[in-house]
Amino acid sequence: xxxxxxxxxxxxxxxxxxxxxxxxxxxxxxxxxxxxxxxxxxxxxxxxxxxxxxxxxxxxxxxxxxxxxxxxxxxxxxxxxxxxxxxxxxxxxxxxxx
Numbered sequence: 116x117x118x119x120x121x122x123x124x125x126x127x128x129x130x131x132x133x134x135x136x137x138x139x140x141x142x143x144x145x146x147x148x149x150x151x152x153x154x155x156x157x158x159x160x161x162x163x164x165x166x167x168x169x170x171x172x173x174x175x176x177x178x179x180x181x182x183x184x185x186x187x188x189x190x191x192x193x194x195x196x197x198x199x200x201x202x203x204x205x206x207x208x209x210x211x212x213x
Contacts, residue, residue, distance in 0.1 A: 116170055118154070118197045119177045123165040123190040132189075139185040152180050155202065165190065168200050 126133065144167075147153040154168040171177045174194050181192055 116172055118200045119169045119171060119174065120195045120197055120200075121167050121169060121177060121181060122193045122195070123167075124193075125163055125165055126189050127163070129162070129189075133186065136185040136189075143184055147180060147183075154200070168197070 144153060144156050148156070152169055152171065154170055156165075156167045158165050167181075169177045169180060171180065174196065177194050178192075181187060184190070
């Protein structure tokens with residue numbers, strides 16, 4: 116399984132149709148994160164770019180996943196296969212039974 120960076124260009128102005136779909140977008144992203152398809156999801160401060168790291172067997176599989184985004188009609192994606200993607204994992208203290 117490979118990892119892919121998806122970079123989305125967002126519209127300059129976000130109309131009511133866009134804004135109304137944001138809650139559904141968040142739910143879909145959370146669902147795909149729970150399934151392990153999306154590993155990270157980031158938005159630029161100016162709200163012009165969105166990035167996500169996806170885990171998939173092919174670019175086609177990534178395209179199928181992002182096609183489920185409620186905001187996909189407002190975004191222009193570019194998909195790049197990654198050699199690697201390093202992340203800091205949440206550090207949970209070890210539990211001792213002693």
